[in-house]
Amino acid sequence: MNAPLDKTPIGKPIVQTYDMLSKGQREAMKRIASHEDAVVPQIEVTRPVSIFLSQERFDAEQENIFKKRAIPLTISALLPEPGMAMGHESTGLPLIVSRDRDGQVHVFLNACQHKGAKLLETCEPVKSGRMTCPYHAWTFGVDGKLIGVARAETFINLDKSKRNLAELPSKEQGGIIWVMLDRHAEPDFSSLVPELGEDLDALELGTAHVYGRKSFDVNANWKLVLEPFLEGYHVQRLHASTVGPLYADVPNVVDKLGPTIRQISGKVNFTPEDLEIPGENIHKTVTTVYNLFPNGVVITSPWYISIMILHPRGPDRTIVDYHNLTRVAPDNPKAENLYKTSYDMVLDVFGNEDFRAAEISHAGLATGALETVVYSGLEASIPAYYGILESYLPK
Ligand SMILES: [Fe+2]
Known part of the structure; x- marks a missing residue:
């Protein structure tokens, strides 16, 4: 049977x-x-x-396409909720991809604005709402803003607003997070x-x-x-x-x-x-x-x-x-x-x-x-x- x-x-x-x-x-x-x-x-x-x-051809592609145009970087579904962030290493450029409290996606260079240490050492998505540098504990929001400096009174004229994370142009469309890897390039997502x-x-x-x-x-x-x-x-x-x-x-x-x-x-x-x-x-x-x-x-x-x-x-x-x-x-x-x-x-x-x-x-x-x-x-x-x-x- x-x-x-x-x-x-x-x-x-x-x-x-x-x-x-x-x-x-x-x-x-x-x-x-x-x-x-x-x-x-x-x-x-x-x-x-x-x-x-x-x-030579590889360099030309990097210079004219991968760094100067919108490219797919990762997928939206890895950051389903506001306040999430993850490291991203696959391009060779250490990055942070995050979703801020308003749901907006950001792509940052993964470098603390104190001495450049990588803020996020994991490529697994985490939900914490903030990112703290393991080196001297400078803390950034997932929107890239510097929100906390340890022993801040020991710096003269430290303008926190000038030490936000370095952000790359990015856009979320169709469940894909697109980025321009040259942060100084003119943002162009017309593709x-x-x-x-x-x-x-x-x-x-x-x-x-x-x-x-x-x-x-x-x-x-x-x-x-x-x-x-x-x-x-x-x-x-x-x-x-x-x-x-x-x-x-x-x-x-x-x-x-x-x-x-x-x-x-x-x-x-x-x-x-x-x-x-x-x-x-x-x-x-x-x-x-x-x-x-x-x-x-x-x-x-x-x-x-x-x-x-x-x-x-x-x-x-x-x-x-x-x-x-x-x-x-x-x-x-x-x-x-x-x-x-x-x-x-x-x-x-x-x-x-x-x-x-x-x-x-x-x-x-x-x-x-x-x-x-x-x-x-x-x-x-x-x-x-x-x-x-x-x-x-x-x-
Ligand atoms: Fe195949």
Whole structure:
């Protein structure tokens, strides 16, 4: 006799039926062709290998894009309540990310204004409302204001208002905390177009539960780490024994939301009629991927959403901050089991397949065996993305 069916609810999946999505997402999904009608474009595109290897190119990207433009830094869901703060080390620049008592997000350089000591030595979010330097106990509010100086009477003319934390331009949109790493650069968040905010808000990233997060130290150029998330060509090959069979070998519906690229694709079981099924979890049959320009990746899955932020640390090294978001925390063993299984699987696929592919690709390119890399019609979003990236670099 079969075991009785376990009908314990698994909790709400993070998202969501078709009608809960943004107008832009819904319209894009309507454009997914049935698999038999899908036409794969043919393209003739190469890029020089030096874009992945050269220090000069790396420095140009840092100077013109990572330091002078808005980039995704981390996720809102790590700071769900006012008064929270955390250290952030992944960019190589010690930072503090906080949410003040009014709910406003701030990004500061993690340096006490007395002698520069790091105020927060943990990258775990803490809720305390204030931050005290371990060295001489100067205390700052989570809004960056200096509020307490030990033995203040021993300083002559110490103007506390001139010793607030050094703040970087930042903005919270769509559940992502965006920053400009050069605090003297003119604040410019024009790349965060409203359509992108509407899409990310529809995914409810800002209010999601952070089920897990893990940082990966990958020995590859950051663009090689990003490339697998801009193409479906590798999916049925690299992931043949894991998630490959879930996907179809067809092109995605691609749109630009500002400089961010959105790719929407029907899984192997997709038919256009799926969009009309009331109450159906749309992420079971459709996958949506955002390349948050320049260094973020958002990927929908049936039970969770993955957000990765790639932090270039050198031409051949990238720190990847991976976050696994569920709509709510698991509240029963069946949900916990599902989320745990999903989390372990996705870490295995990304860590041992995609990031490993980036590492072996980088190692091979570094041999000098190739002058150029070449892209197929199933990888067309990669050169499209590089076109946007290159438009911000000096000619
Ligand atoms: Fe992949």
